[in-house]
Amino acid sequence: MALSFQFGTVGSPLGTPKKPGGSVGAIEFSKSTGLTTLELGWVQSVRVTEATCAAIKAKAAEQGVSLSVHAPYFINLNANEDEWPKSRKRLMDAAHYGNLAGATDIVFHPGSYFERPPAEVLKVAIPRLKDCVKELRKAKNPVTLRPETMGKSAMLGSLEDTLEMSMAMDGVLPCLDFAHLHARPGDGTMNSVREWSQMLEAYQAALGKEALKSLHIHLSGIEYGPKGEKNHLALGESDLKINLLFEVLHEYGCAGRILCESPIMEADAEVMKKAWMKVSGEKE
DSSP states (O other): OOOSEEEEEESSOTTOOSSSOHHHHHHHHHHHTTOOEEEEEOOSOOOOOHHHHHHHHHHHHHHTOEEEEEOOSOOOTTOOTTTHHHHHHHHHHHHHHHHHTTEEEEEEOOOBOTTSOHHHHHHHHHHHHHHHHHHHHHTTOOOEEEEBOOSBTTBSOOHHHHHHHHHHSTTBOOBEEHHHHHHTTSSSOSOSHHHHHHHHHHHHHHHOGGGGGGEEEEEOEEEEETTEEEEEEOGGGSOOOHHHHHHHHHHTTOOEEEEEOSTTHHHHHHHHHHHHHHHHOOOO
16 A cells, blocks of 8 residues: 655755766665655756656656656746746756656746735736646646745745646646745744645645645745745754644645655655654555
C-alpha cells in the first residue's frame, strides 16, 4: 500500500554523493533514503542539455521517483513589456526541458504586485499564463504549471491569486507552500485546524474535490516578521504545527507530493514522512 503522499526535497538532497552526482545522483540517493519524489532546483537558470534530460528521465523511471521542476526565481507574470519576454522564456525553458527530463509539474514564483491591487495585476498575469499553456499544448507538452503561494504580502501569490489563475485555465494548479502561507500575513496566523480547513474548503470549491488528490506542497519551518517571510528554518526551530496540518490533510482525503525546503532537507523530509504515517495510519 503506497502512502497517499510522496515525500522528497526541493533541490538535490544534501547527502547526494559527488559521483554520479547531479540530478541522477540525487534521484538515486533520494530513493535510497526512502524518498520517492524530487523537485529539480533549476532556480538560477535552465542550463541543461537534452542528453542530460534523457539521463534524468531514465534514472527517475528506473528508481520509481516522480519529478517536478522549480523554475528560475526571476519570473514575473506582472513584468513590464520589456522584461516580460525574458520572464516568459525562463518559464517556457523550464517547462520544455522539465518535460524532457520526465517532470510532470513546473513550480514558479508568480512575481510582484508592484504596489498595484491584486485584481488589476491578475488581469495582466492570467492572459500571459494562458498564452504560455497554449504554446506548451501546441508543442504536445503536458506539464502542469504551478504558481507558488508566496511568503510576502507584496508578492503576487496569495492563495486567492493562485486559485484565480488555476480556475482561469486547464493545465495550471497551485503549489501550496504552507510555510509561506503561514508567514505571509505576518502575524502568526494560518497555523490552526480551522484556518487550514477553510483553506482546503476554498481549494475544493474552486477546483473540485478531485483536485485535493493531486496536491503539490512545499513545506519547511519559517521565520517571519510583519511583512512576511524572512527565511526557511528546520521544522524543529519553527512554530508551524505540522502534525495538526497533516491531520487536516488526512481528514480531507488529500494526496499528492510533499517537498521539503528546510535547510536540513532530507532529514526533515523523513521527519515529515514519519509524521504523516503516524497521523494517517498508512504503511509503505
